[in-house]
Amino acid sequence: MTDGDPTDLGDDPEGVVEVQDEAATRNLVFAAAERLFAVHGFQKVSVRDITAEAGVNLASVNYHFGAKDSLLLEIFRKRTAELNRARVKMLHEAVERHGGRPTVRAILEALIAPPVRWLDPAGPRLISLQFLIRSRGEGTEQMREALRSDVSHLRRFADALLAARPDLPPEDVYWRLHFVLGMLHNNRFAEFDRLHTLSEGLTREADFEGLIRRMVDFAEAGFLA
Amino acid sequence: MTDGDPTDLGDDPEGVVEVQDEAATRNLVFAAAERLFAVHGFQKVSVRDITAEAGVNLASVNYHFGAKDSLLLEIFRKRTAELNRARVKMLHEAVERHGGRPTVRAILEALIAPPVRWLDPAGPRLISLQFLIRSRGEGTEQMREALRSDVSHLRRFADALLAARPDLPPEDVYWRLHFVLGMLHNNRFAEFDRLHTLSEGLTREADFEGLIRRMVDFAEAGFLA
DNA sequence: GTCTATAGATGGATAGAC
DNA sequence: GTCTATCCATCTATAGAC
Numbered sequence: 001m002t003d004g005d006p007t008d009l010g011d012d013p014e015g016v017v018e019v020q021d022e023a024a025t026r027n028l029v030f031a032a033a034e035r036l037f038a039v040h041g042f043q044k045v046s047v048r049d050i051t052a053e054a055g056v057n058l059a060s061v062n063y064h065f066g067a068k069d070s071l072l073l074e075i076f077r078k079r080t081a082e083l084n085r086a087r088v089k090m091l092h093e094a095v096e097r098h099g100g101r102p103t104v105r106a107i108l109e110a111l112i113a114p115p116v117r118w119l120d121p122a123g124p125r126l127i128s129l130q131f132l133i134r135s136r137g138e139g140t141e142q143m144r145e146a147l148r149s150d151v152s153h154l155r156r157f158a159d160a161l162l163a164a165r166p167d168l169p170p171e172d173v174y175w176r177l178h179f180v181l182g183m184l185h186n187n188r189f190a191e192f193d194r195l196h197t198l199s200e201g202l203t204r205e206a207d208f209e210g211l212i213r214r215m216v217d218f219a220e221a222g223f224l225a
Numbered sequence: 226m227t228d229g230d231p232t233d234l235g236d237d238p239e240g241v242v243e244v245q246d247e248a249a250t251r252n253l254v255f256a257a258a259e260r261l262f263a264v265h266g267f268q269k270v271s272v273r274d275i276t277a278e279a280g281v282n283l284a285s286v287n288y289h290f291g292a293k294d295s296l297l298l299e300i301f302r303k304r305t306a307e308l309n310r311a312r313v314k315m316l317h318e319a320v321e322r323h324g325g326r327p328t329v330r331a332i333l334e335a336l337i338a339p340p341v342r343w344l345d346p347a348g349p350r351l352i353s354l355q356f357l358i359r360s361r362g363e364g365t366e367q368m369r370e371a372l373r374s375d376v377s378h379l380r381r382f383a384d385a386l387l388a389a390r391p392d393l394p395p396e397d398v399y400w401r402l403h404f405v406l407g408m409l410h411n412n413r414f415a416e417f418d419r420l421h422t423l424s425e426g427l428t429r430e431a432d433f434e435g436l437i438r439r440m441v442d443f444a445e446a447g448f449l450a
Numbered sequence: 451g452t453c454t455a456t457a458g459a460t461g462g463a464t465a466g467a468c
Numbered sequence: 469g470t471c472t473a474t475c476c477a478t479c480t481a482t483a484g485a486c
Contacts, residue, residue: 025451041363043268046479057453062481064451137362137413138266144415151423158423172439174424178416179408179443186407188362190369198376198383199399214397218404218447225446250469272462282471287463289469 026064028054033061034075038130042072042138069140076135076143079128084153086114091156105220107160108180109212112219115184116212119205133188165223180219251289253279259300263355267297267363294365301360301368304353309378311339316381329448332385333405333441340409341437344430358413390448405444
């Protein structure tokens with residue numbers, strides 16, 4: 001369905017296998033790599049693991065992406081752009097809804113809701129989010145450089161928060177934004193497991209809108225103090 | 226000074242080098258490994274890197290620790306125990322100070338202050354803390370199993386918080402504890418760098434008692450909501 | 451574009467001399 | 469306990485047939 005233009009298939013005498021969309025293998029590699037990296041870590045997953053998982057030959061990674069690191073970087077860029085787009089869209093809607101001056105709560109919702117919605121195992125985004133969280137600690141030098149220097153999307157959130165709390169010293173606003181990001185980056189499989197053990201099953205992360213509300217409540221209270 | 230009993234040195238005809246404390250090499254390896262792991266990550270640092278950094282021979286890691294993973298686990302266990310001891314001690318003092326029922330703020334201080342004090346570059350703990358933070362995302366299976374199952378030290382904090390806020394649904398208490406831990410785990414070199422870039426130098430993490438106060442303020446507000 | 455085969459580098463671990 | 473030399477597994481990347 002999503003493998004390109006299927007109208008070519010009928011006329012090809014060589015059958016279906018040879019006329020796969022030229023991007024099919026590339027997409028298989030991309031998806032397998034993202035999943036394995038997200039679950040097992042960047043360094044522990046080899047090109048062999050990826051190609052075996054994708055069911056393609058070993059040389060595919062280098063042919064389609066040049067190198068393992070380039071593949072990593074491409075996944076990172078794509079998912080980062082998608083997440084930032086969702087966040088900025090929500091922030092923009094909040095700005096319009098509040099006549100140019102969104103509340104702290106509306107800003108925090110735009111920051112928090114998109115990545116938490118990605119946690120839903122019923123959706124197609126859980127793997128991408130775990131990949132992005134992992135890239136923060138294990139990323140290549142290129143990825144860390146991108147994270148360090150590209151603060152353009154956070155810039156908007158910081159400016160909105162500064163405008164919403166002009167009475168606060170700016171460094172307080174920045175520190176609190178840092179704390180909220182820490183809350184978000186902690187949403188890993190392993191941390192949920194630990195919390196689940198500690199609470200003896202009381203905490204279930206299945207209710208994502210509820211989790212968003214809990215996080216926004218907590219963060220908002222911290223910002224309004 | 227700390228390399229054993231120096232009184233033996235004067236009588237040894239073979240000189241200083243051969244009569245080093247038998248633990249000297251072991252300690253050199255331990256320290257070099259912790260530092261390299263903390264800065265560069267667990268997978269990226271090889272046994273060769275460690276022994277070169279320590280100025281000892283390649284076989285030292287296997288002789289003194291058995292394997293690279295065992296060395297990692299030993300560092301992890303030692304630093305985890307030290308951090309937990311400092312936290313539990315502060316919690317115990319808060320319990321005594323408050324006649325058995327410490328406030329939310331006192332509990333949070335016991336949870337937050339020790340690891341943030343370890344951030345001080347003037348102290349000897351900065352590397353250990355970065356190692357511990359990294360172990361959360363990159364740890365071996367043994368380390369992750371230890372993190373998952375050994376919640377005995379967090380158990381005390383959770384119980385204290387449940388007692389301090391008996392009016393809250395327990396799952397709310399657990400989630401908020403999870404949020405506070407996220408704030409703590411985000412205190413990595415790279416995240417401070419990013420925050421520093423975003424705030425154009427306004428946020429300086431040099432004032433650790435100030436940072437503790439900011440974090441406790443934020444977390445307390447979130448808990449009292 | 452796909453595949454096999456392999457080059458070339460690096461890793462953890464160990465044997466054995468001292 | 470320490471060191472050198474080395475085994476052997478594994479990795480990334482590429483050459484070259486199809």
